[in-house]
Amino acid sequence: MITMEALQTAIKLRVDTYNNNDFPLPTRVLKSCELLDSRNQILAQDITATFDIPRQNLSAMDGYAIAHGSDISNDSSIQIIGESQAGSAYTGELAAGQGVRIFTGAVVPDSCDTVIMQENTNFAAIRDTIDKSKPYTVTLSQTAQIDSNIRKQGEEIESGETVLKVGKRLNAADISLLANLGASQVKVFQPLTVGLLATGDELVAVGNELTSLAQIYNSNTPTLKTMLADLPVTIRDYGIIPDNLEQTTAAVHKAMQDCDVLISTAGVSVGDYDFLTTVIEQLGQINHYKVAMKPGKPFVFGELNKDIAKPVLYFGLPGNPLSTVVGALQFVIPALWQMSGAGLAERPMQLSVKATLTNDIRKSAGRKDFQRGRLTQNDAGSYQVECFSGQQSHRIKRLSRANCFVVLDKDSGNVASGDSVIVQPFPWLHA
Ligand SMILES: Nc1nc2c(c(=O)[nH]1)N[C@H]1C(S)=C(S)[C@@H](COP(=O)(O)OP(=O)(O)OC[C@H]3O[C@@H](n4cnc5c(N)ncnc54)[C@H](O)[C@@H]3O)O[C@H]1N2
Numbered sequence: 001m002i003t004m005e006a007l008q009t010a011i012k013l014r015v016d017t018y019n020n021n022d023f024p025l026p027t028r029v030l031k032s033c034e035l036l037d038s039r040n041q042i043l044a045q046d047i048t049a050t051f052d053i054p055r056q057n058l059s060a061m062d063g064y065a066i067a068h069g070s071d072i073s074n075d076s077s078i079q080i081i082g083e084s085q086a087g088s089a090y091t092g093e094l095a096a097g098q099g100v101r102i103f104t105g106a107v108v109p110d111s112c113d114t115v116i117m118q119e120n121t122n123f124a125a126i127r128d129t130i131d132k133s134k135p136y137t138v139t140l141s142q143t144a145q146i147d148s149n150i151r152k153q154g155e156e157i158e159s160g161e162t163v164l165k166v167g168k169r170l171n172a173a174d175i176s177l178l179a180n181l182g183a184s185q186v187k188v189f190q191p192l193t194v195g196l197l198a199t200g201d202e203l204v205a206v207g208n209e210l211t212s213l214a215q216i217y218n219s220n221t222p223t224l225k226t227m228l229a230d231l232p233v234t235i236r237d238y239g240i241i242p243d244n245l246e247q248t249t250a251a252v253h254k255a256m257q258d259c260d261v262l263i264s265t266a267g268v269s270v271g272d273y274d275f276l277t278t279v280i281e282q283l284g285q286i287n288h289y290k291v292a293m294k295p296g297k298p299f300v301f302g303e304l305n306k307d308i309a310k311p312v313l314y315f316g317l318p319g320n321p322l323s324t325v326v327g328a329l330q331f332v333i334p335a336l337w338q339m340s341g342a343g344l345a346e347r348p349m350q351l352s353v354k355a356t357l358t359n360d361i362r363k364s365a366g367r368k369d370f371q372r373g374r375l376t377q378n379d380a381g382s383y384q385v386e387c388f389s390g391q392q393s394h395r396i397k398r399l400s401r402a403n404c405f406v407v408l409d410k411d412s413g414n415v416a417s418g419d420s421v422i423v424q425p426f427p428w429l430h431a
């Protein structure tokens with residue numbers, strides 16, 4: 001059975017080929033996106049500045065701009081002959097020994113080469129006596145440095161500079177940068193279409209009545225929709241498909257015409273009513289089946305390619321709710337970010353921390369284990385994790401109580417209270 005790490009690498013390599021050959025990023029349709037809707041969209045065009053930032057030399061402090069050639073040593077006096085405010089510059093010429101009152105963000109007059117903050121003058125002592133309608137004198141209480149407290153034109157961004165590149169996953173800081181450059185819209189990659197298909201005769205969609213004791217609610221589809229909500233994808237929900245070869249074939253066949261990616265839940269184990277692997281082999285191929293992890297072992301990675309122009313990548317998640325969550329986090333979501341065109345450094349990072357275990361864990365070697373736990377941090381900043389008993393992959397209440405996975409290596413055996421373990425916080429713990 002393939003290890004989890006080897007499967008992650010295999011999926012990544014397949015998506016590399018998909019992005020280069022099957023559906024090359026440069027040939028994809030672009031979408032104009034309003035700046036405020038662009039969070040988590042993937043930039044499809046480089047962004048180049050059309051003007052300098054700062055656009056002119058600006059003051060970094062409230063204080064005085066002092067003319068070139070002035071004596072700026074401690075105790076020297078400067079004659080203040082006007083004022084430069086943010087949005088309304090002082091336009092006159094200054095001679096050595098002169099200055100203007102200036103505020104943070106205001107233009108530094110061309111004839112000035114230093115800004116001195118008001119705290120380094122006698123401003124506080126004379127403040128109440130200043131009559132702004134006529135020149136007045138301030139005295140430096142500290143020697144100033146030429147060039148200090150001036151944000152130079154273009155020092156942050158020069159006109160013509162590329163500030164964001166194709167593949168950037170736009171975040172609040174990028175939106176700040178784009179807004180500073182006046183971009184009201186950006187070109188992003190058209191979201192991929194991701195089909196969701198739940199299989200199982202026992203399933204009923206939330207909102208409907210359970211009419212027999214054999215029925216349960218379909219929780220995997222709402223779970224996946226929530227987990228994918230932050231991705232730049234369009235979801236198509238194909239609903240619940242009964243455990244029946246013809247209907248499963250028809251549903252997969254329909255989805256592969258409409259979608260770039262298909263995710264199914266359940267029907268991938270070895271039971272008499274688990275048809276998905278058969279259908280995938282009829283309409284495409286299985287690249288990998290079963291992975292040495294717990295939960296989530298009967299995971300399928302394949303592609304649907306019969307009689308269609310480009311392959312539809314297929315992820316078959318095992319039906320147990322926990323297997324669906326673990327498989328989606330470890331394989332599907334990273335692949336979707338990569339398929340969406342997000343550069344390597346732009347894909348959400350799986351954070352992990354070391355924590356001290358507060359209870360014993362029983363484990364047998366053979367599969368990498370993702371046990372649910374609750375991570376806490378003490379006042380000194382170190383982490384502890386409590387790992388719950390009852391780790392079977394249908395334990396939904398414990399999943400909701402947990403905030404992290406305790407990740408135990410494939411070959412690890414039992415782990416004891418006090419041992420240091422690797423913990424992966426759930427994405428929703430730090431988002
Ligand atoms: N003989 C074997 N049996 C099983 C094996 C095995 O290796 N040999 N593997 C077990 C493991 S591990 C898992 S995980 C499951 C995976 O089974 P399937 O993916 O085929 O899923 P089902 O059997 O249809 O369902 C499993 C479980 O999950 C419930 N389920 C299914 N879909 C949903 C949904 N959308 N929402 C909520 N719950 C769902 C379903 O009712 C079952 O209880 O196979 C083991 N068996």
Ligand code: MOO
Pocket residue numbers: 293294295296297298318320322323392393
């Ligand atoms: O691998 Mo299954 O997902 O343990 O329950």
